[in-house]
Amino acid sequence: MKYPSCLSEIYAHPGIDELDLSSIYTAHEQVFFSKGEFILTEGQLSNAYYCLENGLVRAFAKSAEGNEITTAFFSPNEIVIEVASLFLRQATRENIQALSDCECWMIRYDAFQDLFENISGFTEWGRSWMSRALLANKQRSLSMITDTATNRYLKLQQEHPKVLQMAPLKYIASYLGVTDSSLSRIRKEVALKGY
Amino acid sequence: MKYPSCLSEIYAHPGIDELDLSSIYTAHEQVFFSKGEFILTEGQLSNAYYCLENGLVRAFAKSAEGNEITTAFFSPNEIVIEVASLFLRQATRENIQALSDCECWMIRYDAFQDLFENISGFTEWGRSWMSRALLANKQRSLSMITDTATNRYLKLQQEHPKVLQMAPLKYIASYLGVTDSSLSRIRKEVALKGY
């Protein structure tokens, strides 16, 4: 059987077979978000995560001065999720917003828990996914310390080329930890030097 | 009964009563590390965490250029842990090192799992602890983006005054994301302005 491509991608894992995938698929519901719509708002309790089939999403937090700092981008075939709130059942301090019209496959907390308890391949997959997520987090922190803004831009270009094309500059800038003007100059430099 | 002070501190939680605390206490073993000794080395699988009774500990990772970047400090009454490796059973990329002679109460993975399954207050406590840890992580990332080096220094001063007194400057500098010389100048500035 043919499943939505983001589900096949995301749940590709040695421990997950066709049958498992079928149960996993059934546990998801298709949902759509319009450009600008909030998928999660600070203060809420996250009750689901979303496999992104199409579109672009960002997460952001507010700095002490009240500025929005983009903390993550999500592209197709990635999981839109706020781990702390979803797994720990705490109100979130982040916002998650669709940057374009989005097509998602949502799985609710309870359905997810069921899969986690009943499909051992899913448990393995979850651990592996979480492991990669934690590592990515740590590497982002390190990158903020050791890399120049230009290098962080180039890395983002490699890992999320779509983001650079679709997201407004100001969101990318706060994600990279620079001002709008600086990012504009970085872009120019990168274009000139032909990276 | 009287337990080691770091255990009483760390496991203070509404859901944990005297009896629970007694089981928890029994699951720990006292261990000592000498100044400079490694508690965990990159490539290893973490098999325990450590409640720090006395001493100072740091975690560090290597940057792409091979420089050591201090990623965390641990003071008494805190838990010395590498979450990714311990919980996800993966080899770690971090190193954890005693910066002074240390007295710890260690709990092994299996003992921890037992408590987690059998003492509901411990499960709650674990979630709450993890929640705070995830949040702290995210806030550190944000701080690297939004705060000046001097502000990060002042925050560290408030949250971990002992670290500033005991840790060599170079470790503090890489934790704050600045060079040794810059930190030296930040110290001078802070001393002058009398913060």
Add this chain to the structure above:
DNA sequence: TTGATTTCTTGTCCTATGACAAGTTGATTT
């Protein structure tokens, strides 16, 4: 279509911080 709004670029100037090197101090070894 026209005006308003948002997005992005660019200029000028300034400050924080890095790179590098030299010097000081204090601890450790022989």
Add this chain to the structure above:
DNA sequence: AAATCAACTTGTCATAGGACAAGAAATCAA
């Protein structure tokens, strides 16, 4: 004590990036 080494400070210079302001370009609304 002398020599060595690590920890820290300080100076000089260079540069990345911030603050602010003025456009240009694109998008959206009326």
